[in-house]
Amino acid sequence: MTIQDLKSQNLILFEVISGSKSFGLDTPTSDTDIKGVFYLPKEKFYGLDYIPQVANETNDEVYYEIGRFVELLLKNNPNILEILATPEDCILYKHPLMERLRLEDFLSKLCKDTFAGYAVTQIKKARGLKKKIVNPMAKEKKSLLDFCYILQGYVSIPLRQWLNERNYQQERCGLINLSNSRDMFALFYDVEGNLGYKGIIQKESSNEVSLSSIPKGEAPVVYLSCNKDGYSKYCKEYTEYWNWIDKRNEDRYQTNQQHGKNYDSKNMMHTIRLLQTAEQILSTGKLNIRVLNRAELLAIKSGEKEYDELLRLADQLIISIDNYYKTSILPDYPDEKKGLETLIDIRKSLYS
Template identity: 80%
Template sequence: MTIQDLKSQNLILFEVISGSKSFGLNTPTSDTDIKGVYYLPKEKFYGLEYIPQVANATNDEVYYEIGRFVELLLKNNPNILELLATPEDCILYKHPLMEQLQLKDFLSKLCKDSFAGYAITQIKKARGLKKKIVNPMAKEKKSLLDFCYVLQGYDTVALSLFLAEKQWSQEQCGLINLPNSKGMFALFYDATSRLGYKGIIQKENSNEVSLSSIPKGEKHIGYLSVNQDGYSKYCKEYTEYWEWMEKRNEERYNTNQQHGKNYDSKNMMHTIRLLQTAEQILSMGTLNIRVSNREELLAIKAGGMEYDALLEIADGRIASVEKHYITSSLPERPDEESIIKNLISIRELLYQ
């Protein structure tokens, strides 16, 4: 199904303007995000074509089937609770049956993990992104050879330098394992290429060194140390970095470059907002998504604060959330049995 199908068949139960405009954080360049709730035609719901979510290609318009919507509300999912808490001036349409889903019936102590937990995840993500921005990676990928070192006395020298000094090639090297010595190998060299050594690696993208059959009596030329763990870590970071480069939002990236603070400022703004929201829910038992500190949050988005100062603010908010969690009068979790009965009642009215 498409969003147009939902509209043409009058299946929409709830439709709102979400995101920055509902939070009161919109600027002249802000997009308009639309979210909503729908129900499926009877034959699809009772048949084998249950469709929990419908979105457009850019995901700035997303609609949830009412059962999926309730399921996420029961988990205190931040995006879904905020959707239900949309201010009146951002509600485009609301079916009378949606009045049976009251925000107060869903707010619970689960929000500590759903809101604050998500915010903590975003802080970790921001740290990782800062590392990517500050430490760009070369497009040319290193090979395992770059993580190999030859022992020389009480020191080591990079394999590439060792081979270059001797004008040797890695393809004419041979290795054998050293017992009880992880990552250590005896190194041999055959300048004639007659002994059939396999080289240190056989392919540029090899993840392990090659071992050779060494004729008895051949004298080793040294010992090779292979930092396999370091290479594995590098490969993981390389893949993550270039996937991020391909998928990054250029507008946000350019904004981050312009303010020069080396962190995703929009991400950090929403992280602080989420922590504020968790505080509000736990301390007051309510959820008002329209922020009262618009200018402060927009200043964060514009890169007006240092990264370490933001982390201090976040740490303080997290401590406050933990404190309010202990004293909150909210239930541990929503009354699932009662809410499911309510959902069944709504469905019966929709499909009668």
């Protein structure tokens, strides 16, 4: 089922302009995001072909089946509550049955976890993104050899350096485990290349060193330490970094580079907005998504604020949210029974 199917079959119950335009944070370059609610034709709803969500390819138009919409309202999902709280000037269509879903019936203290919890997740994400921006990784991937070191007296030197200084080949090295020593090996070298040593690694992508059979009486040349934990951490960060490079929004990245603050400014703007929204819900018991501090938030988006300053603001908001949570008049959770009764009544009206 496509969005066009929803429209041609008159299945849409609610349709709004969401995102920056509904928040009052749009600029001339802002996209128009559309969100909505629909119901399924009776045969699909009563059959096996339940469809909870329909979206376009770019995911900037998303419609939720009425049951899924109520389910997420009961979980105090920020995106879904914000759809229900859309200002009148951003509502494109509203079926009379949608009047039965009242925002005040769903707001609860759970918003502390959903709004503020999501914002904290975004702060962690922003910290990780800042690390990627500040510390770019070379495209050529390191191998396990780069995490091996030769012990010489009281110091260690990189394995590659040690091999180069002696004009040795790693393929002619042989290793055996040292008992009671984690990731420590005795290294032997086959000058003639006829002892059948397996080398330190079999191939550049190896995650483990190779062990060899050593002739009896052969003396080790040196001892080798392999930092396998460091290599595993590097491989994870390498994969994350180059996946980010492949998938990043190039326009946003260039904007972040231009303002020179080394963080995703748009992400941080929405993080602060979410925390301020959580504070509003818990302090007033209401949700108004049209922001009153447009200039402040757009200044964050344009990179006018320092990263550490934004983290301090976030910490202050989290403390404020915790304090308002203790005195909030909101219920701990939405009234699930009432929400389900409303959903059933809406379905009965649709399918009667």
